Amino acid sequence: MAKKPAYRAGRDQAATAENVELLTGQRGDRLDKAVTFRELAALGLSTLRPGAGGVHVPGKNPDLFPPGQMEFPHAPVNVIANGAFHTVLVEWDPPQYRGHAHAEIWRAESDNQASASLVGTSSANLFSDAIGKGATFYYWVRFINGKDDKGPFQGMQGVKAETSRDVQDILDELQGKIEESHLAQTLLGPIEQVPQLQLDIAILKPKVAAIEDKIPSIEQELAGLDERQKVAQELLDDAQQQLGMSSIEIGLVQDRLNAKLDKYKGDFDSFRDAAFVVDPENGSITMDAVNAVRYELHTSITEVHQQIDAVAGQISSKADNVTVDGQGSRITEAEQRINGLDASLSQTVTRGEFTGEQQRVTQIGQELDATKGELTQKATKQEVDAQGVRLANAESKLTAHTDELSSQAQRLDGLAAQVTLGDATLQANITELARVTAESDQVTAQRVSGLEVRAGTSEAKIQALEEIIEDDGGITAGRFDTITAELELQRGLDDDNASAAIDGALAVDERDRETRKAFGSIRTEQRVILTEQQAQAQRTIDIDVKFEAKDAATQARISSVEKVASDADSAMAQQIQQVTANYQQGDQQLQGQITAESVARADAVQALGSQINTVSAVAGSKNKTFFQATAPGSGMGTGDLWFDTASNNRPYRYSGTAWIATDDPRIASNAAAVQLQSQAIADLQNGAQAMWTAKASAGQITAGIGLIANSDGTSQVAISASQVFVFNPNSSTPMAPLFAIDNGQAVIAEAIIRKATIQIIQSEKITADYVKAGVSISTPLINGGQIDMGNAFLSGGAAGFGKGGPYSGWGWGWYTMIYADGSIYTNRLRAEGGYVKNMTMNNCTIEQDCVVKGTVYAERIVGDVYVARDYVCSTNGRQVGPINVCTIKVNQPVGFARTLTIPGLAGLVGCSVTAEEPGSGTLTRGNWTEMLVEVLMDGAVVKSFTVRVSVSATSNPSSGPVTRENEIGPFVGDITIPANREPTVVVRIRRSAGDGWVRSDSTQSGRVVMFKQGGSLS
Incomplete structure (x- = not known):
């Protein structure tokens, strides 16, 4: 039994020093000495390989492994890299070869494998690389086996990984993008000028901007209507002056009647007189004839006068009659003057009737003046009685004029009717002027007409002005129509005029002392302008009504401008519509306004479509209220209010001489506006852009939302508001916010986020399927999960x-x-030994020989054991082919190649010959043919060979003609069936040379055999 190392326990300095001495062999048993990497390498038990940072990593010595147990590394599969805040976690699939030692991880700042450097090794299937925040690198991985063989990288392209940037850096960058964003600037800006809409698009090309400069604002167009109305009125006034006096001097007619009676004073009986006077000195002839008839209560005097003046070249004719009876006095006159010198003709007929109660005069005249080129016709009738004066007049004037540079023709018609009753006068006029002018450099056609009625201080007018001008600059065609009516309001609520006067004297409001009126107008102008450089058409409509009530004044107005223009470089279409309503009571005014502007432009490099809709309301302001970016220069009065849209609707008050800023918050707080803007731009140089914004302002508080998309792949959605709420109106608590932004913080009740980067998480509870840490996980306890x-x-x-x-x-x-x-x-079990009992193995491959000591039970064996099947040839008569003799189908694919043998006959190939009867001796004849045999596998030829057949016949005089035939059957032999195939094999035969046939029938059959290649017989 081995002795345990005598290491000393403890962490004090003495124990540490003693253990170091034991490990270095300086004391104790030398068997306790530690083994170094260098010693392992020297003994051949290990290999050393350099690692990251110069650290050597030990590995297996491949010489210690038996042959065949060490495979060459393959390329790593499914290499991925995920970045966190500080670290990158590189992962890959486990290696699928024997003898794996470790994996090398290489890194580069660009996707260039040649510039990559080794950053570490790992024996596991992952590697953690600490690269810091906001870094981007590319990674490559390769496997190393125990023999230090280096396999290939996963590919030439590296796997990209990024660590998250600092959240504050991201917020700072987003703030910079918001500050630079055209959409954000649009939302932060004030609502566009309401009465005078202008499109402020900084990216427009100069050419498009130049077109925009040519487009007048709606206020300018309405001012243009005023000018056109003034022109039409001046033309009508001039025409009425040309028509002259529409009334009759009744006193002059009556004076002529009295003068006629005075001429024949005294008592006289009826008489007739005639005088004929010739004056040789001046070449004049005068003829007078008088017929006077008088009887009781009746006098009639008829006088005819004619004068011929050769010097003046004039003939004057006059016939008149004066009648006095019990009904009154009457005078009729017919006068004609012919002047040969100035080529003029004047005709006038007059009838006057005078009684004590009534005066009535009718006069009809006509003047023809060839010198002036004028024809004037006039009919007038006027009556005066105790009821008042009644007048009717109709006049027409034709004029033609030419000179060395121009020609002009004009028609002027006028109708007038007037009734005067006491101090009241009712008048109706119709005036029409038509004029055409041709000059050396210009032609003009013009027609103006006016219908007008007046009743006291109330009046109504309908005017129309049509004009076409063509000159060297182009063609201008236009039409202006106006309908105006003004009615003086009666004080219907007053008991009588006296009370009305007293109320007016005591009134505090100036409006109560002035005459109140109702006013309405419709003005329309249509104009087409064509030049060598541009074509332009425009229509302007203004509908306006005003009503001055006793306590307040109201006004409603609808104005619109439609304009299209096109030139060689660009085209433009614009439509502006404005709806306004005002309510004025005392010094307080309420105003509502809706303005819509649509613009489309296109030139060689850019197309633009834009639409702006603005709704505004002002309450409590005094006098007029202006919304625009520049100070109003006209139309303002003392006390008027101006909201500077360029300075977030800052209010100004007009002092009478200048605009003075006011800081009264109550003024601005009563102004509100909503604006929608849609814009699309397509530019060949800068790409395309589409933008939509909605803005609302109340006083100096604004909110907005906008969308923008650019063809460069960027898009933005911007919201400008102090608070943002998202809620579900169909939930049980519809007012509970699902998402909200308040005081600079986002509040989310519930969220589903596929991927999120969060720098700091403070959570009461975290439930997760997977938690991945790039550095470490620190926790006192892990339960379940x-x-x-x-x-x-x-x-x-x-x-x-x-x-x-x-x-x-x-x-x-x-x-x-x-x-x-x-x-x-x-399916990765590798066992060097062991014992297995009661195991069922499916799809098992035995690499080496296997000794089976028991009985092998097999339902089917595929391999060296052959498979045989009988086949029968198809029936084909004698022919040259090609014919398909037989078809064989392989039904089961296997993982190795097999041999298919067709040993039997596969069709018959034959030919014949006849030796005719010779006259003497013997006669021999011969014949042959060659047939091509092809074996096709799934339609492709895999084997082919040629079969040759020959035959001969010999005849003599006693045998007669002799015929011989010969047929042979080809043997196909072996063909190879590739691994993992189940093909269809067809044998095909056709004649390739000679004179013969090929045939087959069901009597020809055989057996086909298929077995594994590599088998052998002995």
Whole structure:
């Protein structure tokens, strides 16, 4: 019995020194001396190999292993690397060769195997590498056997592993990305200017930006409507001035009547008179004729006058009649003036009726002026009585004009009706002007029409202006329509005018002292502009109503602008719509507004689609309220409010001369807005981008959510809010948050996370299927649970070793599995000796000879023992072929090659010859043929040979003609059936030369034999 080492117990200095002396052989029994690696290597019991950091690792001496027990290492399989915060855990499948010693782990900063260095070895199936936080490396693994043979790496490409970065570093980087994000900046920015929408996209190309600069805002377009309305009104005013006076000077007509009566004063009977005067000096002829009739209560005077003036080139004709009777006095006049010098013709007919109660005059005239190129027609009727004055007028004027540079034609029509009753005047007018002009460099067609009615201070108008201009710059075609109406509101709630006057005098509100009105208008402008550089079309619509009630004033307005433009480089379509409602009471104003803008642009390198919808409301403000990024420069009054959208809606008050910032929080708190923006950009240089944002603001508090996707593979979802809540409205507690962000912290009630990186976990309870530690696990006690060692797993009294095998457990397959009932399943059992009893073996391979001392019972043996089957040939008549003589099917694949022998006949090959009767002597004739025999395996030829048949016949005079035939059957012989195959074998024959045939029938049969290759007979 060996003596135990005399080592001294204890950890004090004396015990340590004594034990060191024993191990180094300086004292005690020399048999207790420790053996060094160097001594083991010198004795040939071990080998030394360098490890990481210059440390030598002992290994098995391959010379100590019998031959055949040491295999060359194969490449590692399923190499994976998982990074934690500080360490990387490298894992691989167990080696599948004999004589494994250890594995080498190599590492590099890039995926380049040549630059990798050895970082460690492991006899297990995993390796832990401490590389620190935020590091990235590539790993390679190879196996080493006991003979120090180095196997191949798992591949040329390394396995990448990353350790997690410090959480604070990640948060800092995310903050930087948020600060740089165009989406985040959009959400943090104030809501876009509501009355004057503008798209601020920093990445737009200069060309697209140039197009945008050409697009006026909706306020500019509405101001343009004002200008067009002003132009239309000026044209109508000018046309009415050209038409001249629409009324009749009734006093002048009555004066002419009285003058006619005064001319024939005194008592006279009826008489007739005629005068004919010729003046040789001035070449004039004057003719007068008078017919006067008078009887009791009735006087009628008819006078005809005509003058011919050769010097003036003029003919004047006039006929009139004056009648006085009991019904009153009447005058009728017909006058015509023809002027040959200035090529003019003037015709006028007048009828006047005068009584003590009423005056009525009707006048119709026409003027033709070839010098001016004018034709004027006019019909007017006017009545005056105790009820008032009534006037009706219709006038038309045609003008044509040309000069050395231009030509112009114009038609002017006017209709007017007017009734005056006391202080009230009711008036209706229709005016239409049509004009065409052609100049050396421009042609213009223009038409303007206006319908207008007035009743006191109330009025309504319908105006239309159509215009087409073509010049060297291009074509402009436009149409402007406006409908306006204004009604003075009566004080219906007042008892009488006196009380209304008293209330107005005592009123505090200025509106109560002023006349209140209701106003409505619809204005539409359509315009098409074509030039050599651009085509453009636009439509602007403005609908506006106002109502001044006794206690408050309200206003509603809908404005829209639609515009399309296209040139050689780009195309643009834009639509802006704005809906506004105002309520004003005293010095307090409430305003609601909805604005929608849609823009689409495309040029040679970029396409853009954008849509912005904004909803805003302001309560409690005074006077007007502006939402825009720059200070309003027009349309403001003292006390108006401006929210600076470029400074987070900071409020300003207009003092009458300047905008003064106000810090009253109550002002801004009453302003709220919501804005939705959708935008898509496709750029050949910068790629594509799509963005959607929703923003809301109440005073100086804002919130928003946005989405952005870029063609470079990046996308973002950003939320700007002080609090975020996610809840389930269909749960029993719908207001309980499932996910929330409050005070900078995320709160999650329940979560399912596939993968998470957490730097510090503080938990009351952790339930996990697997826990993997890169460095260590420290715990005072492990109760139950599972232990996962990468390539081994323990749980519930069962253990699995070597992943990837056929035995299942915990959702994996294992090469060796020990179940809780003690059953062991393995396909990696290696036993150098032992005793086995009552064992059933399935699919067992015996590598070496086996001595069976008992009886072997076998249902089937596949191997050297042959298999034989009879076959029968198919029936084929005599022919040249090819024919399939027989077919043989191999039914069972095995893991080794076999030999198939076809010893019998496989068809017949033959030919014939005839020797005709000779005249004398003998005659010999011969014939032959060759046939090609092919053996096909699954359609591919694996063996072929040629069969030759010959025949001869001899005849003499006494025998007559002689015919001979000869047939032989080919023997196929052996063919090889490859391992793991169950092919179909076909024997095929066809004639290849000579004159003969091939045939087969069922009388030809044989036996086919198949056996393992390598068998032998003696």
